[in-house]
Amino acid sequence: MKAATVIGKNVRRADVLEKVTGEAMYVADIALPGLLYARSKRSNVAHANIRRIDTSRALALPGVKAVLTHENVPRVLHAGSPHPRSASVTPDQYILDNKVRYWGETVAVVAAVSDEIAEEALDLIEIEYEELPALFTVEDAMRPDAPQIHDRGLGGNLVLPPVRVSRGDVARGFAEADLIVEGEYEGGRPTPAYMEPNACMCQWDGNGNLTVWISTQTSFMVRGIMAEVLGLPYHKVRVLCDHMGGGFGAKQDLFQSEFLCALLARETRRPVRLEYTREETFLGGRSRHPVKVWLKQGFKRDGTITARQARMIFNSGAYGSHGPGVTNVGTNGLTSLYRCENVELEGLCIYTNSPIAGAFRGFGVLQATYALDIQMEEAAEKLGLDPAEMKLKTAVRDGDYAPSGHPVVGHGLLDCIQRGMKEVGWAEQRKRTRDTGVQRRGWGIGCEMHGAGAQPAIKEQGNAIVKMNEDGSVVLFTGAANLGTGAHSTLAQIVAEEIGLKFESVAVVHGDTDVVPWDIGAFASHTTSIAGRAAQMAAAEVKRQLLKHAAEQMEVAAGDLEISLGEIRVRGTDRTISVRDAVAARLGIPSLQFVANATNVPHKSYSFAAHFVEVNVDTETGQITVLQVVPVHEIGKVINPIAAAGQIEGGIQQGIGHTLYEDYQIDLKTGRSLNANFVDYKMPLSMDMPPIRTIILETAPDPEGPYGAKGIGEDPIVAIGPAIASAVYDAIGVRFRHYPIKPEQVLAALRAKEVARSTTEEGVHA
Amino acid sequence: MKRQIVSFTVNGEAREIAVAPNRSLLDALRTEAGLTGTKKGCDVGECGSCTIILDGKPVNSCLVLAVEAEGADITTVEGLQAGDGSLHRLQECFIECGAAQCGFCTPGLLVAAKALLDENPSPTIDEIRFAIAGNICRCTGYTKILDAILLAAQPAATARAQGVTP
Ligand code: FES
Ligand code: FES
Numbered sequence: 001m002k003a004a005t006v007i008g009k010n011v012r013r014a015d016v017l018e019k020v021t022g023e024a025m026y027v028a029d030i031a032l033p034g035l036l037y038a039r040s041k042r043s044n045v046a047h048a049n050i051r052r053i054d055t056s057r058a059l060a061l062p063g064v065k066a067v068l069t070h071e072n073v074p075r076v077l078h079a080g081s082p083h084p085r086s087a088s089v090t091p092d093q094y095i096l097d098n099k100v101r102y103w104g105e106t107v108a109v110v111a112a113v114s115d116e117i118a119e120e121a122l123d124l125i126e127i128e129y130e131e132l133p134a135l136f137t138v139e140d141a142m143r144p145d146a147p148q149i150h151d152r153g154l155g156g157n158l159v160l161p162p163v164r165v166s167r168g169d170v171a172r173g174f175a176e177a178d179l180i181v182e183g184e185y186e187g188g189r190p191t192p193a194y195m196e197p198n199a200c201m202c203q204w205d206g207n208g209n210l211t212v213w214i215s216t217q218t219s220f221m222v223r224g225i226m227a228e229v230l231g232l233p234y235h236k237v238r239v240l241c242d243h244m245g246g247g248f249g250a251k252q253d254l255f256q257s258e259f260l261c262a263l264l265a266r267e268t269r270r271p272v273r274l275e276y277t278r279e280e281t282f283l284g285g286r287s288r289h290p291v292k293v294w295l296k297q298g299f300k301r302d303g304t305i306t307a308r309q310a311r312m313i314f315n316s317g318a319y320g321s322h323g324p325g326v327t328n329v330g331t332n333g334l335t336s337l338y339r340c341e342n343v344e345l346e347g348l349c350i351y352t353n354s355p356i357a358g359a360f361r362g363f364g365v366l367q368a369t370y371a372l373d374i375q376m377e378e379a380a381e382k383l384g385l386d387p388a389e390m391k392l393k394t395a396v397r398d399g400d401y402a403p404s405g406h407p408v409v410g411h412g413l414l415d416c417i418q419r420g421m422k423e424v425g426w427a428e429q430r431k432r433t434r435d436t437g438v439q440r441r442g443w444g445i446g447c448e449m450h451g452a453g454a455q456p457a458i459k460e461q462g463n464a465i466v467k468m469n470e471d472g473s474v475v476l477f478t479g480a481a482n483l484g485t486g487a488h489s490t491l492a493q494i495v496a497e498e499i500g501l502k503f504e505s506v507a508v509v510h511g512d513t514d515v516v517p518w519d520i521g522a523f524a525s526h527t528t529s530i531a532g533r534a535a536q537m538a539a540a541e542v543k544r545q546l547l548k549h550a551a552e553q554m555e556v557a558a559g560d561l562e563i564s565l566g567e568i569r570v571r572g573t574d575r576t577i578s579v580r581d582a583v584a585a586r587l588g589i590p591s592l593q594f595v596a597n598a599t600n601v602p603h604k605s606y607s608f609a610a611h612f613v614e615v616n617v618d619t620e621t622g623q624i625t626v627l628q629v630v631p632v633h634e635i636g637k638v639i640n641p642i643a644a645a646g647q648i649e650g651g652i653q654q655g656i657g658h659t660l661y662e663d664y665q666i667d668l669k670t671g672r673s674l675n676a677n678f679v680d681y682k683m684p685l686s687m688d689m690p691p692i693r694t695i696i697l698e699t700a701p702d703p704e705g706p707y708g709a710k711g712i713g714e715d716p717i718v719a720i721g722p723a724i725a726s727a728v729y730d731a732i733g734v735r736f737r738h739y740p741i742k743p744e745q746v747l748a749a750l751r752a753k754e755v756a757r758s759t760t761e762e763g764v765h766a
Numbered sequence: 767m768k769r770q771i772v773s774f775t776v777n778g779e780a781r782e783i784a785v786a787p788n789r790s791l792l793d794a795l796r797t798e799a800g801l802t803g804t805k806k807g808c809d810v811g812e813c814g815s816c817t818i819i820l821d822g823k824p825v826n827s828c829l830v831l832a833v834e835a836e837g838a839d840i841t842t843v844e845g846l847q848a849g850d851g852s853l854h855r856l857q858e859c860f861i862e863c864g865a866a867q868c869g870f871c872t873p874g875l876l877v878a879a880k881a882l883l884d885e886n887p888s889p890t891i892d893e894i895r896f897a898i899a900g901n902i903c904r905c906t907g908y909t910k911i912l913d914a915i916l917l918a919a920q921p922a923a924t925a926r927a928q929g930v931t932p
Contacts, residue, residue, distance in 0.1 A: 010864070011860070012861060012862075013864070013866075014862075015869075016861050016866050016869070017861070019866045019869030020846075020857040020860050020861060020866060020869075020872060020876060021803070021843070021844070021845075021846070021847060021853075021857065022801075022802070022803020022804070022842065022843035022844045022846075022852070022873045023803065024869050025802070026870065028802075028806065029802035030795075031797075031838065032781050116786070192845075192904075193904055194870075194904055195805075195807045195813065195815060195868065195870040195871050195902065195903070195905075196805070196807070196868065196869070196902050197806075197807070240883065243869060244867075244868065245805075245807075245868045245869070245870030246863070246867075246868040246870065246904055247907055248904075277809060278807065278808040278809065278812075278813075311871075329788070361889055379777060385785070424795075469891030484867040484868025484869065484870075485867065486864070486867065524774045552867070578898050642863075642864035642910075643864065645864070645866050645910075646867055646905070646906055646907075646910055648907075649906060649908075649909045649910065650867065650904070650905045650906050650907045651907075652907055653906070653908065665917075677808070677810065677812060678808055678812035678813055680772070681900065683904070684899075684901075685899055685902065685908075686894075686895045686896075686898045686899050686908045686912065687895050687896065687899050689907055689908045691909075692907065692909055737769035
């Protein structure tokens with residue numbers, strides 16, 4: 001294979017010029033003539049039937065153009081998570097319902113000539129609720145006598161039937177064990193907190209065509225579900241999404257607002273923009289699923305795992321959203337990472353009257369890995385083994401099977417662990433004398449494996465069209481969303497590399513469902529592998545067409561030609577012709593239209609990582625500070641190093657957040673949100689971020705990925721959590737089995753440890 | 767509410783706009799002045815997306831009433847480029863270092879960084895961290911943003927090390 005010229009290099013991202021000049025238009029930046037502003041009225045009860053809703057005073061306010069409630073919108077049951085015909089769809093939502101299932105749910109919308117008037121009108125809407133008992137915890141919702149939040153016939157407030165995974169013989173495995181470790185682990189409710197609040201704008205034309213501007217990761221899903229719920233053929237709905245200010249998984253859902261915005265626009269016959277405030281982005285957005293994990297494993301003296309048994313309970317909140325997907329992925333995630341033949345797992349997903357949990361970077365894998373990785377540490381300690389060595393010994397490798405049933409390619413996980421151990425001088429770190437003062441430092445390791453793609457639950461497909469212009473430049477048409485990862489530049493690099501062009505010769509057209517080929521959406525860390533591979537396939541076909549044509553011109557066989565950086569050369573000679581000249585019959589007119597469409601039906605590939613973390617624990621304040629992170633990632637082939645590192649650093653930021661402080665909380669009496677803002681919902685800021693020394697390995701390329709590339713998007717958020725928890729243990733000898741780990745909990749644990757020690761010293765057995 | 771006329775200078779251009787007295791400067795800039803580069807991430811002074819330079823100081827424009835800006839001199843992200851369209855060094859460095867991912871925080875960060883460099887042309891990394899402590903970025907982990915601002919400050923830092931006033 002010829003040496004790569006465009007991939008593996010840092011390129012000047014195509015979308016970034018607009019971003020640094022302020023010219024990039026996000027939905028809220030677009031104003032159409034005659035625009036109306038919509039605002040949402042939200043419930044101040046968590047669980048209730050709506051007895052009466054009176055909008056007459058709101059409608060009478062000058063400037064108000066329309067008010068919608070459950071009484072005047074179509075009643076169509078649909079899934080908020082719009083993956084059609086996949087295992088992860090739960091149709092349990094109406095555009096607006098006559099029932100409220102969480103505090104802050106939308107009950108009405110208003111469109112007015114200004115946002116102030118719309119806001120004012122919300123207070124004039126009168127609602128009478130018949131309150132119902134509300135259930136906020138999975139324990140409450142699972143009680144046999146608990147009221148049903150949804151009338152869907154599964155019973156027990158189950159979102160889906162329990163997920164069960166069983167293989168081998170767990171009883172035999174436990175019988176063979178020298179040590180059994182059992183524990184309960186718990187994860188809080190971090191939210192994606194992307195910087196761009198949700199926004200949507202709708203306009204109908206005179207022919208009944210609907211255009212939707214929306215910040216979404218899944219334009220085609222939005223088109224499909226909106227068309228179906230509104231009763232339109234697909235070609236009458238056009239979804240536009242150019243720049244989006246982050247999503248991290250959560251902008252895969254529909255948030256009621258899209259339908260409402262379209263209906264308001266239809267009723268008023270004017271364009272309508274519906275934006276969420278920051279508070280509403282918390283209230284009506286999607287969080288990670290809070291989780292409870294019971295995990296029990298059997299170990300041989302040498303660290304081999306003989307059996308693994310677990311029960312995971314996910315809190316879905318008021319609607320199913322991605323609950324089924326997360327429960328499947330999370331439960332199956334417990335079969336992975338460290339080898340074990342005998343496994344018995346159960347995953348439950350439960351409705352509660354809490355905020356809706358959805359897709360968020362890490363998607364179940366994070367919750368599973370937190371428990372699994374920390375329990376490995378507990379076992380290593382009891383067995384007197386070095387945890388890194390034990391993880392290395394049991395790490396999945398070439399020939400093993402991943403949770404999806406796909407084979408693991410290469411020794412990626414082992415490579416990551418070994419490289420990181422060397423990088424941080426792990427052996428010496430283990431041997432050092434432990435701090436005893438107020439400030440105590442510690443090192444920890446966390447591991448993860450994450451699949452690129454949502455197979456087998458979702459039948460995925462990537463598409464691309466590559467079209468050559470008359471000057472030899474090309475346009476890539478892709479449906480992949482512009483989430484902020486730099487994926488479009490990565491795709492352009494792949495196309496340039498494949499044809500043999502300069503990066504600058506590739507333009508990317510995206511964000512318009514009328515123009516670009518169908519795309520499953522930007523999620524599941526799969527854009528590079530799915531859309532990238534499709535782009536590569538289409539590019540290869542355009543190259544074939546081009547070379548066939550050039551070969552005729554040059555009177556050689558096509559197989560004798562090669563292209564590099566826009567020059568076609570007869571192999572082994574200095575006979576060249578520029579791509580531009582090969583394409584143009586006459587200036588400005590191509591001799592032929594070189595164009596190709598490709599469909600890629602991918603399988604699934606797994607990326608790996610080991611994170612090494614140093615923390616400081618202040619034993620007087622309980623404050624945990626991450627001092628440095630050394631993330632080692634194995635991702636097959638790096639197409640754009642700076643973009644890959646950017647994903648890793650950003651993931652670590654969010655991971656530090658959810659491990660140490662991010663937790664979206666509600667009042668357990670009323671369901672009212674307690675910290676739906678950026679002051680009370682604390683996230684890592686510039687002052688909180690440690691130096692990150694990123695190492696990327698390419699040791700286990702995926703033969704079916706573009707140039708061997710795998711995924712990176714979600715990986716970095718997974719391993720950092722257990723790494724921090726283990727580093728905290730190394731520092732102060734206290735094992736935390738939950739996130740976030742708050743300073744007051746650190747202090748309480750240290751105090752409890754003190755008491756335990758002094759009582760032991762006095763010879764009293766508690 | 768009855769609108770008032772407010773005049774100020776934005777990015778070197780004198781503007782006169784009519785706004786309701788309870789309207790924030792952020793909304794006025796975005797809606798009335800048509801400068802949508804400045805973003806609204808929270809509208810209550812928590813995220814820094816709406817940072818502008820007002821009479822030399824970086825401020826959250828969502829916390830300033832438009833009428834308070836009477837006579838003020840304002841710089842927004844749109845004012846960073848030179849008249850000939852060439853990029854500000856900070857913009858170049860943000861591109862070069864990969865400091866913008868989704869880009870929503872980028873205008874606010876660029877403006878905050880400009881205010882810092884105007885005041886302190888060769889800041890230390892900690893001074894940079896502090897200067898952007900009010901700007902939330904959810905994508906980047908800040909690493910590349912810090913790199914970019916440090917890189918932008920380099921000529922000044924180098925000049926100072928050599929005893930030259932930049
Ligand atoms: S929008 Fe002004 S600080 Fe967030
Ligand atoms: S680049 Fe997305 S918030 Fe900063």
